[in-house]
Amino acid sequence: MARLDLHEESVDGVAILGVRGRVDTTTAPQFGARLTEIFQDGSRGLVLDLHELEYISSAGFRELLLAARRADKVARRLILCSIPGKVQQIFDIGGFVDLFSIAASRDEALNAAR
Amino acid sequence: MTLPPATTAKASDTRSAKARRARAPSRTELAVPNRIEEVERVSDLLDEFGAKHGLAKDDLTDMQVALDEAFANIVNSAYSDGDPHEIHICLAVGRGTLRAVIEDDGMPFDPLAVAAPDLSLPLHERPVGGLGIHFIKSLMSDVKYKRIGDRNRLTLTKLLSE
Numbered sequence: 001m002a003r004l005d006l007h008e009e010s011v012d013g014v015a016i017l018g019v020r021g022r023v024d025t026t027t028a029p030q031f032g033a034r035l036t037e038i039f040q041d042g043s044r045g046l047v048l049d050l051h052e053l054e055y056i057s058s059a060g061f062r063e064l065l066l067a068a069r070r071a072d073k074v075a076r077r078l079i080l081c082s083i084p085g086k087v088q089q090i091f092d093i094g095g096f097v098d099l100f101s102i103a104a105s106r107d108e109a110l111n112a113a114r
Numbered sequence: 115m116t117l118p119p120a121t122t123a124k125a126s127d128t129r130s131a132k133a134r135r136a137r138a139p140s141r142t143e144l145a146v147p148n149r150i151e152e153v154e155r156v157s158d159l160l161d162e163f164g165a166k167h168g169l170a171k172d173d174l175t176d177m178q179v180a181l182d183e184a185f186a187n188i189v190n191s192a193y194s195d196g197d198p199h200e201i202h203i204c205l206a207v208g209r210g211t212l213r214a215v216i217e218d219d220g221m222p223f224d225p226l227a228v229a230a231p232d233l234s235l236p237l238h239e240r241p242v243g244g245l246g247i248h249f250i251k252s253l254m255s256d257v258k259y260k261r262i263g264d265r266n267r268l269t270l271t272k273l274l275s276e
Contacts, residue, residue, distance in 0.1 A: 003157075024178075025182050026154055054175065057179045057183055059182070093249060093253070094248070094249065099240065
């Protein structure tokens with residue numbers, strides 16, 4: 001199985017990126033490249049569905065930070081949703097909870113991103 | 115490949131998971147070149163070791179993140195000579211702990227001496243780096259650093275959940 005699997009779909013003009021596996025030192029560049037690509041297309045907002053994210057290390061948070069700044073600059077919504085308990089703990093440790101828009105569910109995220 | 119005799123297989127089926135874990139070697143080692151992609155082998159080694167010992171997924175995840183950070187720090191910062199080097203990793207389990215010892219022959223670097231990052235900064239002022247050591251310290255139960263001769267030795271210890 002691939003360490004990181006990114007699955008993209010579009011709902012009402014909102015891009016949803018499903019992130020499955022591990023975002024670590026080796027997979028973070030792939031993750032960052034995909035985020036950049038998505039911001040270049042015409043979608044209004046981006047939802048990152050993290051329910052199948054096993055873990056994320058600082059290399060991955062670096063890409064998330066850069067993506068959030070980019071989103072801010074181009075006035076696009078970036079919403080993270082469905083963060084598993086273990087991953088939530090890593091977000092807490094990194095002090096990221098207040099930095100990103102986080103929704104409990106995918107539906108909630110879609111509503112916020114439209 | 116040699117298959118064990120049927121009787122042996124049957125006997126092992128009746129053993130408890132605990133007994134099987136006790137039979138698995140309590141430590142494993144790996145030496146890898148100082149290239150970033152090698153972190154995958156370190157990660158795979160931990161997956162296998164954790165599975166053999168029936169370790170809890172959350173404990174393994176904490177160690178995976180800590181090892182990822184430690185390994186990346188060494189590869190990105192320990193060497194300036196451009197020559198190939200070897201990073202040595204040893205994993206051990208016992209007395210309710212999972213331990214990883216990482217050794218490199220790079221420049222002296224004590225991660226414990228690094229100041230904690232300012233987590234209160236807003237999005238645009240947050241540095242994009244410098245979080246790795248904070249993650250290691252937060253996720254592990256104990257972190258020790260020692261310079262031995264020309265080597266750095268980092269010992270990461272995680273108290274295992276029940």
